[in-house]
Amino acid sequence: MSSPTTPGNGTAASTPILEVRDVKKSYECGRIEALRGVSLSVARGDFLAITGASGSGKSTLLHLLGGLDTPTQGSVLFRGECLSETPNGPACITLDIYRARFAGFIFQSFHLLPSLNAIENVQVPMLGGAVHPNHREEKARALLLELGLEHRLQQYPTQLSAGERQRVAIARALVNEPQVLLADEPTGNLDSVNSAKILEILAQIQQRHGTTLVMVTHDLNIAATAHRHIAMKDGQICD
């Protein structure tokens, strides 16, 4: 396990793709402090696991890294540019743009849209964007084929197994070719066989595409498969 502020793969000189600087996050007018001065640096292509008990702040940290939330204090940087809710100068990138172009999210509960089948679910992130409709379908199909779902394209979420659903969710997260993939307990709802399969897929994606992977898990065995592992306790990185 490496130091929390040391970039991954032991290459201290590599440019951080994500950086968290003395971040604090509190709720209910400061009564609840989810993060208490966290600093972290993640290198391009790194695979970082974040572990900790419930309420330790690991999911809050993941949300900040994924641009789903903003810190109460401190800053989050992507490739040296700060993430901000609204346009805030040339050195900043808005959260909407960051999430749409650079980050992909995988959830524990998959969060597939029930009214859409597998291939349609994967197209959702591209809807209303610049990708041509024909190209949208091609990209979604190619990703689902890559993830071994060629026979399940037309199936609705309720017709898919939990492992298949998570693979569709992974395809959806990858469809905009993100540089950072953030996974919140991606195997939390899966049996051991499917968990292993999903971890294998994530590792392959990370290696093949050089995607930076940040994964929250409570399972130390899963965390051990990452390049780096940080543990959180009471809103701080403890080792």
Place this chain on the structure above:
Amino acid sequence: MRLSFVGFAWRNVWRRRLRTALTLCGIGMGIGAFVTLVGFSRSFEQAWLEMYANAGTDLAVVQKTFLNTSVDQSAGAVLARIPQIAISAPMVINMMAVTPEVNTLVYGWKADTFEFSALNILQGRRFRDGQQEAMLGELLAGSLNKKPGDTIDLQGSTFTVVGIFRSGSALEAGAIILPIDQMQNLSGMTGKVTAFHVKLKPPPPGISPAQWQKQAEDAVEKELPGLRAVPAAERAANNQLVLLAHAAAWGTSLIALLVAALGIANTMAMSVFERTKEIGVLRAMGWPRRRVMTLILMEAAALGVAGGAAGVALGWGALRVLGALPQTASIASTTLPFETLIDGLLMAILVGVLAGSVPAWRGAQLSPVEALRHE
């Protein structure tokens, strides 16, 4: 399968089929009411227009006041001296009950008026001035089962039916025409008329019909202060009966549309609430707020379009029923004007978008994290 933005919105609308169907019923009723009432009032206006056009009436001379259309009959002599006017015909119009269920328009005309040229007498003959005689439009005669020789009671007076006529105007087809003196007695308008219908002479060379008509209007208003000469088309659109019909139609329709709008607003608010987590997922996938808002507005508009289509069909059916009922057959046209169809659909979309705007705005304001935590 290719997924489009519109297809996605449409799919969302149909996820709760029963609720959507009930909402569509509400919108359909509102738009149906709009199409029926506004279509009815426009048919009424159209019938007036046809009546003037068929008789070749160019101008109507009426009082300047809005509701009071009582004009002294002596004005006819003044009109006869105006060089642009070929002929003028005094007329009285009123609405009267012929049975407890049926009210109809009753005209008072002179027996020699030029307006008879627009009528085709199917049975019997024209009435004579000063006699208690009546002519019935064929639609009314059919519904009352009257023929020449029968009698009809109006305001306590008995009239002999002497003729049945056909007219190109639905108003006249369902109307009664009496000698003007008899009508003045019935209406308490001795020496007074509702209006003069005027036919102009052909314009002399070098003067356009529009200029000629304008000269006639100016001459009437100069010679008869307090009266105004109104082009027939304007008189058709702006007479007090048509204006009241339009006002009543729009007023009642707007109430129905308000109820429909509340239905859409409720459906969209529920839909946004139920899909809070999904909206969080969309935001997490990089959908900006405006795209979420567009999606929800599109869903509301889709409800409006579908409900509007149902409402237009319903309204068209209602107009056909009104066109078949004896009480309303003389006024209602069974054809749905294209203008009313377009108005109905546009109104439905507008109602949908307006009603969906608040839920859409609220949906778009959701923070991704808060939305994802929603249970």
